[in-house]
Amino acid sequence: MNLVTIIWSMIASACLTLAAINFLTWGRNREAWANLFFAMLATGTAAWTFCELWMMRAETPAEFATALKWGHVAVWLLLVSLVGFVRLYLKAGRPWLAWMFLGLRTLALVLNFVVGQNLNYSEITRLRHIRFLGESVQIAEGVRNPWMVVGQLSLLALVIFVGDATATAWRRGDRRTALTVGGSALFFSVVGFGQSLLVLWGIIQVPLTASLSFMGLVAVMGYELSSEMIRATQLSRDLQVSQAGLRENEQRMSLAVDAANLGIWIRDITKNEIWASDKWRELFSFTPSEPLDFERILRRLHPDDREVFEQVLTKALAGGGNYETEFRLALPDGGLRWISSHGQVEFDATGQPLRIRGASRDVTAHKQSEQETQLLRREVAHVARVTMMGQLASALAHEINQPLGAILRNAEAAELFMQDASPDLDEIRAIVADIRKDDQRAGAVIDRMRGLLKRQPLNTRELDVSELVGDVRALVRADAAARQVKLEVHVPGDLPPVRGDRVHLQQVLLNVILNGMDALDGTSGTENRISVIVSRNGNQTVEIAVSDTGSGIPADKLAHIFDPFFTTKPNGMGMGLPISRTIIEAHGGRFWAENNASGGATFRFTLPIAEEVAAK
Amino acid sequence: MSVTAPVVQIVDDDWSFLTATSRLLRASGFAVKTFSSASEFLAQRDTDAPGCVVADLQMPGMNGLDLQSALGRSRNPVPILFLTGHGDIPSSVVAMRSGAEDFLEKRAPKEKLLDAVRRALARDAHEREERTRQRELRARFDMLTKREFEVLAHVVQGRLNKQIAGDLGIHERTVKLHRTAITTKLGVQSVAELTRLTDEAGIFTASAQTFPKGQ
Numbered sequence: 001m002n003l004v005t006i007i008w009s010m011i012a013s014a015c016l017t018l019a020a021i022n023f024l025t026w027g028r029n030r031e032a033w034a035n036l037f038f039a040m041l042a043t044g045t046a047a048w049t050f051c052e053l054w055m056m057r058a059e060t061p062a063e064f065a066t067a068l069k070w071g072h073v074a075v076w077l078l079l080v081s082l083v084g085f086v087r088l089y090l091k092a093g094r095p096w097l098a099w100m101f102l103g104l105r106t107l108a109l110v111l112n113f114v115v116g117q118n119l120n121y122s123e124i125t126r127l128r129h130i131r132f133l134g135e136s137v138q139i140a141e142g143v144r145n146p147w148m149v150v151g152q153l154s155l156l157a158l159v160i161f162v163g164d165a166t167a168t169a170w171r172r173g174d175r176r177t178a179l180t181v182g183g184s185a186l187f188f189s190v191v192g193f194g195q196s197l198l199v200l201w202g203i204i205q206v207p208l209t210a211s212l213s214f215m216g217l218v219a220v221m222g223y224e225l226s227s228e229m230i231r232a233t234q235l236s237r238d239l240q241v242s243q244a245g246l247r248e249n250e251q252r253m254s255l256a257v258d259a260a261n262l263g264i265w266i267r268d269i270t271k272n273e274i275w276a277s278d279k280w281r282e283l284f285s286f287t288p289s290e291p292l293d294f295e296r297i298l299r300r301l302h303p304d305d306r307e308v309f310e311q312v313l314t315k316a317l318a319g320g321g322n323y324e325t326e327f328r329l330a331l332p333d334g335g336l337r338w339i340s341s342h343g344q345v346e347f348d349a350t351g352q353p354l355r356i357r358g359a360s361r362d363v364t365a366h367k368q369s370e371q372e373t374q375l376l377r378r379e380v381a382h383v384a385r386v387t388m389m390g391q392l393a394s395a396l397a398h399e400i401n402q403p404l405g406a407i408l409r410n411a412e413a414a415e416l417f418m419q420d421a422s423p424d425l426d427e428i429r430a431i432v433a434d435i436r437k438d439d440q441r442a443g444a445v446i447d448r449m450r451g452l453l454k455r456q457p458l459n460t461r462e463l464d465v466s467e468l469v470g471d472v473r474a475l476v477r478a479d480a481a482a483r484q485v486k487l488e489v490h491v492p493g494d495l496p497p498v499r500g501d502r503v504h505l506q507q508v509l510l511n512v513i514l515n516g517m518d519a520l521d522g523t524s525g526t527e528n529r530i531s532v533i534v535s536r537n538g539n540q541t542v543e544i545a546v547s548d549t550g551s552g553i554p555a556d557k558l559a560h561i562f563d564p565f566f567t568t569k570p571n572g573m574g575m576g577l578p579i580s581r582t583i584i585e586a587h588g589g590r591f592w593a594e595n596n597a598s599g600g601a602t603f604r605f606t607l608p609i610a611e612e613v614a615a616k
Numbered sequence: 617m618s619v620t621a622p623v624v625q626i627v628d629d630d631w632s633f634l635t636a637t638s639r640l641l642r643a644s645g646f647a648v649k650t651f652s653s654a655s656e657f658l659a660q661r662d663t664d665a666p667g668c669v670v671a672d673l674q675m676p677g678m679n680g681l682d683l684q685s686a687l688g689r690s691r692n693p694v695p696i697l698f699l700t701g702h703g704d705i706p707s708s709v710v711a712m713r714s715g716a717e718d719f720l721e722k723r724a725p726k727e728k729l730l731d732a733v734r735r736a737l738a739r740d741a742h743e744r745e746e747r748t749r750q751r752e753l754r755a756r757f758d759m760l761t762k763r764e765f766e767v768l769a770h771v772v773q774g775r776l777n778k779q780i781a782g783d784l785g786i787h788e789r790t791v792k793l794h795r796t797a798i799t800t801k802l803g804v805q806s807v808a809e810l811t812r813l814t815d816e817a818g819i820f821t822a823s824a825q826t827f828p829k830g831q
Contacts, residue, residue, distance in 0.1 A: 398674075398701040402630050405701075405722030409636035412726045416643035431639060438632055 002135040008053040011215045015046035018222055037085040038225055042218050044078025047071075049211035056137035056207045061124035064140050065117035072112040072119055072151075076105055078214060079158060082185060085221060086165055089181045090174070093165030101161055104154030108147075116145040120200050130205060137207050139199070148200070155193050162186050177224075184220040188213040263360040267294070269317075269353050283339065283362055285331045302328035302336070304486060316345050317353045326363065328481070338367040371482045399445045403438035410435050459501045460587070462610045465534050465542055466491040468502065472509045473532070476517075480530070485517050488531040495534060498542050498607040500587050505607070508580040508591075512546045512603045515576060519550035519601065541589065541606040548602075552595040561593060580605075622737045623647045623667035627657045627683065628699070629675045633722065637670065637699075637729075644730055646737075654678035654686075663692050666744055668717065668736035673700040673707055681707065684714050695736040695743075699724075753817040759801045767794040769820055772811045 019042035026036040051071030058064035083101060087093045108119055116122035124142035131137075166182025169175075192213030198204045257264060263280025267273070274292040281288055284300050301309055305327035316323040322344050329337040343358035410431045417423050417431075469491055480487045513530060520528040529549045537543040553561060560566045562577050577593075584591040584605045591605040624646045628634040631652065638648045647667075651657035654671070655678050669687065673680035684696050695717040700707070708719040717739065718732040760768065770780040777795070781788040804810045814820060 401701040401722050402633060405699075406630070406633040406636040408723050409633065409640045409726075413636065413639035413643045416640065427639070431636075434632060434636065441632070 003133045004056060004135045004137060005053070007133075008049050008056075008211065011211055012046045012049040012053075015042040015049065015215065015218055018218060019043040019046065022225070034085060034088050034225060034228075037081045037088060038218075038221055040077055040081035041085060041221060044074045044076075044081060045211065045214040045218050047074035048078060048214060050074075052208050052211050055140075056132070058127060058138045061127055061140065061142065062117075064127055064138060065121060065124045068120060068140075069112055069118035072109055076109045079105055079154075082189075082217065083158065083161060086162055086181060086185055089224070090165045090169040090177060092168035092172070093161055097157060097161040097164060101154055101157035104150060104157055108151040108154050111145075111147045111150055115147050116143075119145055119151050120148050121145055128205075130207075132207055139205060139207055141202070144200070152197070155189070159186065159189060162189065180220060180224055184217060188217040188220075192217075257359075261361060265358050265360070267356045267358075269355055280360055283337070283360055284329060285333070300329050300331075302330045304328075304481075313343075316343060316356075319347075319351065321345050321347075326367075336364075337362060338364040367478070371478055374478060375482070396445065400442050403441040403445075406438045407435050407442075410438070459503075460499050461502070462497040463500050463502055463505070464497055465495050465544070465607070468505055468509065469532055469534060469544070472506055472513065475506075475510060476513050479514075480517065483517055483521065484528060485520055486527065486529045487513075488529060490531065491534045492536065495536060495542060497610045499610045500607055501583075504583045505587070508583050508605065509544065509546070511576045511580050512605075515603070516546055516548035516550070516601075519548050536609075537606060539609070541608055543604055543606050545602050545604045547596060547600055549600045552599060552601045553593065555595075558593065558595070562591075620665055621647050622740060623649050623662070623665055624670060624733055624737070625649045625651065625657060625661060625667055625694075626670045627651045627654055627675070627680075628672040629653060630672065633672075640726065640729075641670075641733065646733065654680070654683040657683070658686055658690075661692075663690070665692070666694070666737075666740050668694050668733060668740055669696040670733065671696060671698060672722075673698045673711070673719075681710055681714075684711060684716060688714065693743075695739050697732050697736050750817070753813065756802050757817055757819060760798060764794050764798050764801075767791060768798055768810075768814065771795060771798070771807065772814050772820060774807075 019039045022035040022039035022042065026032050026039060029035075048071055051067050051074055054067035055064050055071070058067055080102060083093075083098050087098060112119035117124060121140065122143040122145045124140045126141050127138040128141055129136050130139055162182060162185045166178045166186065169178035169182060192210040195204075195206075195213070196208055196210045199206060199208050256262075257277070257279070261279070263277055263283040265274060265276035265280050268275075272293070274294065274297070276284075276286075276292060278288055281290070284297065286292065298306060298310075309325060309327050312323050312325045322342075324340075324342050326338060326340050329339055331337060339360050340363045341358060341360045343356050345356050346354045348354050414428050414431045417428055469489055473487065473489055476487065509532075513532070516530045520530070527549065531545075531547050533545045533547070535543050535545070557566075557568065562581050581591040584607075588608045589606040591603070593601060593603045595601050624641050626634055626638055626641070626648060628637070628650075629652055634650050634652065638650050641648045649661075651660065654675060657669070657671075669683070671680045671683055678686075680696075680698050684698075687693055687696060695715075697717045698708070698711050698719045699722050700719070701722055711719055717736040720728060720732060766784060767780060770783065775783075777788050777791045781791045784791070799805070799810065802810065802813060804813060
């Protein structure tokens with residue numbers, strides 16, 4: 001054995017092994033084209049190596065020529081797969097250059113078989129023995145084939161193609177890949193073919209050793225493929241870790257969602273699709289397989305709450321982003337369920353809403369206890385008010401009984417004095433003067449009481465009536481729901497601000513609405529409704545009308561409802577309307593009541609439009 | 617003993633009501649005196665004069681109930697009649713238990729007020745007569761000697777002279793002499809009358825029950 005045989009055999013067998021491995025890899029994964037090209041590259045290299053060894057050991061010129069001829073097949077395979085590999089790996093290279101190369105090279109291969117002994121020699125005249133790496137090998141001498149230029153042109157095309165692809169990849173930023181794949185392809189091609197050309201033109205007297213360069217190519221490409229594999233493994237491990245993390249997160253999330261009894265949903269606005277968790281479907285009373293759409297869901301909402309819900313949603317979609325709201329569901333079985341819903345809108349780059357994600361929660365129990373608390377609070381407030389009024393009334397009675405008692409006794413005494421035959425007129429005059437004085441005293445007591453009741457000064461400012469109505473609506477909404485009263489509000493959009501004391505006016509409106517609800521309590525009408533209608537009344541005032549669908553005010557009581565202590569309620573004090581009227585009149589407005597033609601009563605009051613606006 | 621006409625004494629811190637009430641009572645034929653506070657009344661009133669008190673229940677300083685108890689402890693506890701701005705049940709209960717003649721609202725009908733005043737005056741007259749009689753009886757009993765008292769105690773229990781003599785360790789004749797002195801001093805004719813008078817004066821009421829009668 002000698003070095004040449006050992007080295008060339010080792011190169012060939014190494015290349016064949018690599019080729020076999022990569023063919024198998026490609027066989028298992030047909031999309032691994034890089035592996036296929038690599039396998040072809042290695043196969044071509046192995047075949048060429050074999051041909052080189054054959055040439056070095058040729059016995060006759062004809063044998064040398066045959067070895068070189070078949071060597072061109074190996075070179076074709078090797079170069080074509082190199083182009084494929086480079087194109088695939090660098091994801092660069094002009095296709096027309098590749099096709100041109102392929103054309104030229106294939107032409108060269110054809111010429112190799114049809115013109116002369118092979119592409120390089122028209123005829124090999126003789127073989128010469130030289131010593132190479134301590135062994136005697138053959139080199140050829142003969143007439144060079146002029147068609148060899150086609151092969152050289154194809155090599156030029158190859159170098160241009162690879163150089164261009166490398167430059168593109170480099171510019172793109174894939175510098176490492178450009179350097180290893182493109183750079184080494186360029187380097188080993190130039191070195192390998194350069195040496196071959198020098199040999200074939202007879203400039204240097206050595207055997208062809210292009211297989212060393214091709215081996216270098218195979219080694220670099222093989223290394224590149226392996227590191228690709230390592231990266232892939234790393235990636236898949238990372239993926240596994242992150243997937244495990246994802247699963248963990250998902251589990252945590254579902255634990256939280258279950259614990260909070262949350263129903264989760266996602267609405268894709270562009271596709272108009274809605275996905276919802278099983279819990280959500282249970283809350284909204286949909287079966288797990290029932291198709292969902294927005295209209296269908298909206299119909300589940302209590303009719304009174306739809307409008308408010310749509311307003312909230314529109315605001316969020318218009319750019320608000322997040323929303324939080326509460327509404328009632330009218331369930332198919334006739335039940336009622338309070339839902340607290342929280343949503344987040346996701347927008348695209350242009351600000352168009354893409355999807356909404358949300359969570360819904362059953363707050364019925366919470367609402368009920370809230371309503372109970374509210375009821376309790378109202379009762380406590382009422383008791384406190386009654387107690388206070390009771391004390392006030394008691395003090396009032398005592399203070400007033402004193403002068404009234406004196407007036408009575410004086411009058412009785414006067415009657416007796418006048419029964420005398422000659423009445424003492426001086427005495428009677430004194431009595432009359434005292435009666436007058438005591439009457440004034442009683443009047444002063446009443447004035448003082450009235451002063452006590454309206455002692456708080458008005459704190460007036462510009463007020464938005466729709467806000468005022470909205471505030472009170474929010475205050476009574478739960479109450480109205482509990483008493484099954486439908487509350488309607490109509491406020492025109494272009495209403496000017498009024499001048500008034502927010503807290504006092506809230507009290508008045510609240511009082512009137514609650515009175516309306518009290519009036520509805522006794523009736524068994526099919527639809528209990530209270531409407532608050534705000535309208536502009538000329539240039540000076542805004543009118544607020546609160547109508548109920550109760551039984552109205554009996555005609556004989558209509559004239560007295562604003563009298564203090566006049567009440568039709570078993571535990572009323574009869575102070576609500578008089579105080580309300582006092583407040584409205586202090587604002588410069590009017591307050592009156594009337595019965596509706598269609599039943600029920602309407603309470604109306606006016607408020608002055610803020611001067612700055614009224615002046616316009 | 618005074619023979620002056622009974623006076624209705626009105627106590628009220630409200631001048632106007634005080635004047636008006638006094639006018640009505642005067643016009644109705646009563647003698648009237650007015651006081652603007654309980655302490656003024658207690659300081660200035662005639663401690664012997666007959667009559668009654670008409671007082672406001674709620675007054676600053678000494679109120680009606682305080683006045684009632686002060687009056688009850690005095691030598692001349694005339695009946696009291698309360699007036700009030702408005703019915704106050706706890707106070708009225710206290711007042712009535714302590715023997716108030718009546719408890720009226722300030723705006724009560726005139727007849728109710730006048731009737732109550734008349735009743736109070738009648739009660740005062742009766743109680744006053746009773747008190748006078750008691751005082752006279754006490755004066756008569758005060759004339760008896762110590763020994764005569766001892767004998768009287770036995771007599772009202774219905775014991776015979778002989779028994780009394782034995783019990784007291786004296787002669788039966790002496791007992792007879794004592795009895796004669798007692799009947800003379802007290803101005804009675806019979807043992808029955810003597811017993812009634814003793815009862816009325818409230819003498820021996822405690823010991824009387826320890827001895828069964830008719831023994």
